[in-house]
Amino acid sequence: MSAADGRLDDAITDFSRQLVDVDGVVKTVYVAGSGPAVVLMPEMPGISPDVLRLARWVRDAGFTVHVPSLFGTDGAFPTAEGGEKVVRRACVSAEFRAFAGGGTSPVTAWLRGLARQAHAACGGPGVGAIGLCFTGNFALAMALEPAVVAPVVNHPSLPLDDPAGIELSDEDAHAVRDRIARDGLRVLAYRFEGDRWCTGQRFAAYRALLGEAFDGRVLPDGSARTDPPPFFRDMVETPHSVVTAHLVDEEGHPTVRARDEILAFLKDRLQPLN
Numbered sequence: 492m493s494a495a496d497g498r499l500d501d502a503i504t505d506f507s508r509q510l511v512d513v514d515g516v517v518k519t520v521y522v523a524g525s526g527p528a529v530v531l532m533p534e535m536p537g538i539s540p541d542v543l544r545l546a547r548w549v550r551d552a553g554f555t556v557h558v559p560s561l562f563g564t565d566g567a568f569p570t571a572e573g574g575e576k577v578v579r580r581a582c583v584s585a586e587f588r589a590f591a592g593g594g595t596s597p598v599t600a601w602l603r604g605l606a607r608q609a610h611a612a613c614g615g616p617g618v619g620a621i622g623l624c625f626t627g628n629f630a631l632a633m634a635l636e637p638a639v640v641a642p643v644v645n646h647p648s649l650p651l652d653d654p655a656g657i658e659l660s661d662e663d664a665h666a667v668r669d670r671i672a673r674d675g676l677r678v679l680a681y682r683f684e685g686d687r688w689c690t691g692q693r694f695a696a697y698r699a700l701l702g703e704a705f706d707g708r709v710l711p712d713g714s715a716r717t718d719p720p721p722f723f724r725d726m727v728e729t730p731h732s733v734v735t736a737h738l739v740d741e742e743g744h745p746t747v748r749a750r751d752e753i754l755a756f757l758k759d760r761l762q763p764l765n
Contacts, residue, residue, distance in 0.1 A: 537563020
């Protein structure tokens with residue numbers, strides 16, 4: 492199906508569609524590739540063509556990528572009107588904690604179960620977890636699962652009403668901090684400098700919690716794609732999605748270097764003998 496401006500939805504024909512049951516809760520997960528598992532969570536407003544492009548890059552780098560369907564219409568081009576409806580539904584969903592004071596989003600327990608199952612199926616040293624935007628911090632919450640050894644936190648936007656919040660309960664924050672320190676993990680993170688949804692205050696909060704284990708990298712606003720899909724142009728209204736909607740797919744571009752750094756981080760943690 493064509494989007495309003497001529498760009499196309501993605502039919503997702505090169506992924507297998509699996510129904511994954513974690514403690515009686517079943518969700519659709521799109522899986523492709525071979526090698527150690529990487530869980531790539533969608534950004535708002537869903538598994539867009541740009542998210543799938545990133546998933547294919549992860550797949551082609553030598554991983555089995557798992558993309559869980561958490562909200563929105565799978566493969567849909569992100570329009571402003573449709574995206575707004577998805578955001579409103581997610582903000583009142585029991586699975587998510589979009590606002591300050593809500594603690595850790597309950598859906599992260601399901602995602603940890605997905606990581607356990609993916610590790611059992613794919614083997615290797617562990618699992619990578621990539622969060623984007625609304626799911627950005629979920630990659631950190633997933634580190635409570637021992638199988639997750641490579642968390643990547645991209646432009647985390649929750650809680651929406653607290654620019655210095657990190658969307659974890661106090662108990663989970665302490666547990667994540669202790670696990671990161673105990674196992675010598677590193678957390679890779681990205682944001683644009685002027686992003687109003689993921690501010691410098693939020694990155695400072697991560698650094699305060701995790702210390703030197705938090706590797707937060709900031710790109711200049713001028714490196715963001717200037718013609719993103721309508722949802723990002725009209726609703727997000729700021730440089731935001733470093734390796735998806737605002738990526739400029741040109742060799743040597745700062746956003747492409749960020750993508751390559753993420754792939755190198757995953758290879759270092761998940762393919763140490765290669």
